[in-house]
Amino acid sequence: MAKRFLTWHLSTPLQVGASQREAYEVEENYRPVRVWMRVSRTPSPGNVVIDINDDDVSIFTSPKPGIQTKSLLGERDYFVEPRLIEKKSVITLDVDQIGAGEGGENLTVQLELEQV
Numbered sequence: 001m002a003k004r005f006l007t008w009h010l011s012t013p014l015q016v017g018a019s020q021r022e023a024y025e026v027e028e029n030y031r032p033v034r035v036w037m038r039v040s041r042t043p044s045p046g047n048v049v050i051d052i053n054d055d056d057v058s059i060f061t062s063p064k065p066g067i068q069t070k071s072l073l074g075e076r077d078y079f080v081e082p083r084l085i086e087k088k089s090v091i092t093l094d095v096d097q098i099g100a101g102e103g104g105e106n107l108t109v110q111l112e113l114e115q116v
Contacts, residue, residue, distance in 0.1 A: 002115040004030060008093045010107040014039075014048065019092045029087050030113035032059050032080040039067050040106035046099015052111055053092045054085050064096060067104075085113065 008021045032052075039048050049066035052059050065078040085091065093109055 004113045006091055006111040008109045014095060014098045014104045014107055016095050016098055018094045020095055024091045026085055026089050029116050030085045031082055031116050032111060033114050034112040035065050035078040036110045037065060037076055038108045039104045041104055047097055048104050049097035050109055051094040051096050054089050
């Protein structure tokens with residue numbers, strides 16, 4: 001099966017908000033497989049929590065992916081429950097939480113999709 005990767009990169013400063021950066025329209029039916037996220041500096045104190053939406057509906061069940069450590073580098077893999085992302089769906093990234101105080105820096109999120 002063919003794979004596709006959607007990537008978002010948010011440089012400093014991270015801000016909470018919907019539809020951050022690119023919106024992707026998928027050209028085939030896909031199933032999300034995995035989400036990888038990395039931040040060069042996590043918020044102090046607090047978490048970076050993201051959401052990926054398929055036509056404004058989250059692809060995640062609770063909890064949403066996040067990097068929840070205070071460190072110079074955070075990197076996490078998340079496996080996504082099987083669901084169908086239909087052809088012509090618009091996929092967007094939200095930043096739901098960045099903690100209190102100083103925000104994180106250089107967030108990269110990658111969604112791995114598998115064609116069905």
